[in-house]
Amino acid sequence: MSRTLKIVLVVLVVLLVAAAISWRGLRQRVARTPPPAQAEQQAQRALVEAPGASPAAPLVAVRLYWAAPEGNGRLVPMEVRLPLVEDPEQRARQVLNALIVDAPSPQHRTLPLELTLLAFYLLPDGSAVADFSHDLATVTPSGILSEQLAVESIARTLEANLPAVRRLKILIQGQEQETLAGHLDLSGWIELPRSPTP
Amino acid sequence: MLPAQSAEGGYRTVVLDPGHGGADSGARGGTGLVEKDLVLRIARNIVPVLEREGWRVVLTRQGDELRSFDERAAVANAEPGAVFLTLHIGSTGALGTARVYSFAGFGSEPKDDSPRAPGLLPWERAQQPYLESSRRLAALLQRELARRLPGSPETPASAAVRQLRSVAAPAVALELASVAVNDARALEALAPALAEAIARALATFRVTPEQAP
Numbered sequence: 001m002s003r004t005l006k007i008v009l010v011v012l013v014v015l016l017v018a019a020a021i022s023w024r025g026l027r028q029r030v031a032r033t034p035p036p037a038q039a040e041q042q043a044q045r046a047l048v049e050a051p052g053a054s055p056a057a058p059l060v061a062v063r064l065y066w067a068a069p070e071g072n073g074r075l076v077p078m079e080v081r082l083p084l085v086e087d088p089e090q091r092a093r094q095v096l097n098a099l100i101v102d103a104p105s106p107q108h109r110t111l112p113l114e115l116t117l118l119a120f121y122l123l124p125d126g127s128a129v130a131d132f133s134h135d136l137a138t139v140t141p142s143g144i145l146s147e148q149l150a151v152e153s154i155a156r157t158l159e160a161n162l163p164a165v166r167r168l169k170i171l172i173q174g175q176e177q178e179t180l181a182g183h184l185d186l187s188g189w190i191e192l193p194r195s196p197t198p
Numbered sequence: 199m200l201p202a203q204s205a206e207g208g209y210r211t212v213v214l215d216p217g218h219g220g221a222d223s224g225a226r227g228g229t230g231l232v233e234k235d236l237v238l239r240i241a242r243n244i245v246p247v248l249e250r251e252g253w254r255v256v257l258t259r260q261g262d263e264l265r266s267f268d269e270r271a272a273v274a275n276a277e278p279g280a281v282f283l284t285l286h287i288g289s290t291g292a293l294g295t296a297r298v299y300s301f302a303g304f305g306s307e308p309k310d311d312s313p314r315a316p317g318l319l320p321w322e323r324a325q326q327p328y329l330e331s332s333r334r335l336a337a338l339l340q341r342e343l344a345r346r347l348p349g350s351p352e353t354p355a356s357a358a359v360r361q362l363r364s365v366a367a368p369a370v371a372l373e374l375a376s377v378a379v380n381d382a383r384a385l386e387a388l389a390p391a392l393a394e395a396i397a398r399a400l401a402t403f404r405v406t407p408e409q410a411p
Binding site: 141145151183184188 | 297303376
């Protein structure tokens with residue numbers, strides 16, 4: 001074997017080892033990367049998370065309304081503690097984000113986990129506008145009961161934790177919708193407080 | 199605007215609305231069941247039972263057509279002495295149970311101070327004068343369903359069901375559970391019990407009509 005051939009072989013072996021190491025690292029990085037949909041949700045949530053909410057902020061008890069797990073079509077209030085900020089708009093975002101992601105079980109959930117609260121506005125007269133991502137219409141199970149639970153859970157959670165909110169308008173991707181997912185009327189304002197439906 | 203209806207001659211027509219249709223499939227089950235198809239098949243089974251009881255029955259759609267909420271409401275609003283029933287199958291709830299809803303707005307009506315001729319109703323609030331009648335019909339129907347479909351609630355609920363908002367007649371929504379079943383026949387098998395419950399409730403409702411608005 002000539003000296004030149006030996007050098008070429010050594011270089012090839014070194015290159016192969018380097019490629020193997022790089023390939024392994026690349027696979028590990030890909031495995032750690034969340035799937036595109038999940039990454040998009042994380043990015044959306046990061047964008048809309050309440051600024052100023054620090055884990056060091058004092059924990060405040062809030063009441064969130066989720067579906068009764070026995071499936072009787074009712075809502076049940078559950079208390080959780082969150083590091084709430086003072087600003088009512090940001091506080092509403094924190095509370096509604098918790099309503100979406102912190103349900104204790106899938107049976108309790110009234111809103112899809114994929115859902116993102118895009119914006120929340122509170123006017124001086126107590127009128128509030130909650131703008132949700134399209135998942136509210138496309139992922140919420142279609143039906144009178146499931147759509148009513150979704151809207152009621154939002155309304156009653158706001159009513160329990162934000163006394164400044166007097167009425168609520170729900171938008172989807174910034175647009176007024178005729179219904180949530182084919183059944184429940186979203187065209188009007190939801191008055192708060194109000195007595196629960198039977 | 200539409201003229202207020204009167205049930206002076208008694209209730210004699212049932213406008214039966216199989217929800218959704220066309221591009222609007224309604225709820226979809228994991229095994230491919232589609233609400234719009236199931237409610238149409240069930241509605242067709244209910245028609246002859248009501249006709250035997252002396253009702254004239256009008257379906258808001260005969261096939262897989264897309265009809266708007268207002269087009270369906272208009273069918274009932276053009277029928278003197280009509281009762282409106284919109285039929286749905288939800289995504290949740292215990293299989294074989296049924297819930298009945300009367301309309302409940304969310305409380306905030308658009309401000310409308312425009313002058314109006316007596317006896318005319320604003321389209322968007324057409325259900326308002328009929329709410330008491332609708333609640334009574336809902337209570338009767340829910341009671342009959344609870345007797346025939348175990349696990350169904352004893353009392354009806356109210357919800358902002360879009361389809362009911364513009365109906366100028368006693369109007370209720372019936373939602374059956376659910377498209378999550380594996381076999382459509384499990385739901386279609388409930389049609390006779392549904393038909394019987396609807397027929398009994400309507401018979402009671404018809405003999406004790408409330409004051410027309």
